[in-house]
Amino acid sequence: MNSYIEHVDFFKGNDPEELVREYGTPLYVYNEDIIRKHMESVSKVIEKYPYTANYSVKANTNIHILKIALESGINCDAMSVGEIKMLEAAGFPYDRIFFVPNNVSDEEMQYAIDRDIMISLDSLSQLEQYGQLNPGGRCAVRINPGVGAGHNEKVVTGGKKTKFGVPEYDIDKIFEIAGRYNLTIAGINQHIGSLFMNPDPYLEAVSNLLNIAKRFNNLEFIDFGGGYGIPYHKLDDEAEYPMEDFKERLLPILDKFVESYGKTPLFKSEPGRFCVAEGSVILGRVHAIKENSGVEYIGTDVGMNVLVRPSMYDSWHDIEILRDGKPVSRDNLSERTVSGNICESGDLLAKARLLPETKKGDLVCVLDTGAYGYSMCSTYNSRPRPAEVMITGDGKVKCIRRAETYEDLFRYM
Numbered sequence: 001m002n003s004y005i006e007h008v009d010f011f012k013g014n015d016p017e018e019l020v021r022e023y024g025t026p027l028y029v030y031n032e033d034i035i036r037k038h039m040e041s042v043s044k045v046i047e048k049y050p051y052t053a054n055y056s057v058k059a060n061t062n063i064h065i066l067k068i069a070l071e072s073g074i075n076c077d078a079m080s081v082g083e084i085k086m087l088e089a090a091g092f093p094y095d096r097i098f099f100v101p102n103n104v105s106d107e108e109m110q111y112a113i114d115r116d117i118m119i120s121l122d123s124l125s126q127l128e129q130y131g132q133l134n135p136g137g138r139c140a141v142r143i144n145p146g147v148g149a150g151h152n153e154k155v156v157t158g159g160k161k162t163k164f165g166v167p168e169y170d171i172d173k174i175f176e177i178a179g180r181y182n183l184t185i186a187g188i189n190q191h192i193g194s195l196f197m198n199p200d201p202y203l204e205a206v207s208n209l210l211n212i213a214k215r216f217n218n219l220e221f222i223d224f225g226g227g228y229g230i231p232y233h234k235l236d237d238e239a240e241y242p243m244e245d246f247k248e249r250l251l252p253i254l255d256k257f258v259e260s261y262g263k264t265p266l267f268k269s270e271p272g273r274f275c276v277a278e279g280s281v282i283l284g285r286v287h288a289i290k291e292n293s294g295v296e297y298i299g300t301d302v303g304m305n306v307l308v309r310p311s312m313y314d315s316w317h318d319i320e321i322l323r324d325g326k327p328v329s330r331d332n333l334s335e336r337t338v339s340g341n342i343c344e345s346g347d348l349l350a351k352a353r354l355l356p357e358t359k360k361g362d363l364v365c366v367l368d369t370g371a372y373g374y375s376m377c378s379t380y381n382s383r384p385r386p387a388e389v390m391i392t393g394d395g396k397v398k399c400i401r402r403a404e405t406y407e408d409l410f411r412y413m
């Protein structure tokens with residue numbers, strides 16, 4: 001594909017040069033329609049049985065995006081009190097929030113207890129803590145299903161090598177602690193990891209969790225976690241996550257469970273990336289072109305402070321080069337390395353990437369930055385965080401977060 005942004009009309013007729021004239025670079029630009037489409041898709045993963053998708057807000061906590069989730073009718077997962085507060089501000093009622101933290105303090109746990117927010121305990125130690133704070137309470141337990149998957153070791157959250165969840169061999173201890181504090185274990189949840197394109201490990205983990213679920217009486221809900229991938233190599237025509245095929249294969253597993261369990265719990269999933277990743281690009285300016293020992297460097301202002309995924313996980317983001325607001329043709333490509341403006345040799349957006357000839361003054365358009373993009377931004381090198389704008393359904397441009405100023409860097413000193 002020559003240009004994804006043209007293919008989907010990402011900017012809906014708005015000129016990217018106009019956007020950056022008004023809001024500066026780097027700039028996060030969101031497309032509301034794409035986000036709505038993905039949120040609608042996850043709300044239909046299971047249609048035969050009671051089901052809710054819980055958007056995992058760590059992927060992107062901008063309140064305007066949370067409001068889209070609210071309107072789409074999906075619920076949300078929060079990992080911290082800060083995320084709960086963002087959801088409160090977006091208008092989420094407490095019964096649409098699931099708190100899935102790990103290693104939290106008494107105060108953080110109490111915050112959820114005081115608001116009747118369902119909380120999942122990630123270890124026996126945290127279950128004990130919950131029992132002490134809220135004897136007689138209703139809660140969930142995160143299970144480690146023994147299966148993991150993900151694009152990088154750092155995002156695999158199931159299996160033997162991770163800090164998350166209670167392993168299956170400790171299930172009896174859950175019952176023992178619950179009995180001691182008169183707790184109702186209302187649900188169990190898991191999350192095997194992030195960004196898989198092949199549903200096999202997820203389906204295996206679903207089967208494992210449902211087998212484990214049979215050991216619990218009267219579960220109200222069972223949550224299979226998130227992790228569905230998106231095609232980050234779309235310029236090379238990578239296929240989408242096979243959602244329809246996945247749904248078809250999931251259903252008989254659920255049918256078998258419901259038949260044997262004797263009651264139908266609410267099923268849940270926890271997608272983050274799938275909801276928002278494709279709904280955003282970053283526009284950045286090319287400020288320098290240089291050569292070093294045969295490598296051409298395209299020097300931009302999209303540093304690792306703006307998008308950390310490439311330097312943290314070696315993640316791939318497709319990049320389009322825009323000149324006068326239009327994508328430069330990809331007919332003639334050669335290897336170029338795209339770097340940011342941070343004083344770190346690892347501050348590289350793309351290494352030896354096939355790109356068209358690029359000039360100082362061009363824009364880079366980094367694709368698929370809606371998940372773990374702004375939410376992982378920092379002010380490293382004392383660079384203020386960028387603005388975020390949304391192209392709304394009717395093609396208008398709405399600023400959904402202003403750019404930080406240099407004054408903002410001094411706010412807490």
Ligand SMILES: Cc1ncc(COP(=O)(O)O)c(C=O)c1O
Binds near residue numbers: 157191227228271
């Ligand atoms: C517990 C939990 N649920 C859901 C998610 C969302 O994962 P993803 O964005 O890959 O769907 C994460 C992300 O790491 C997570 O830790």
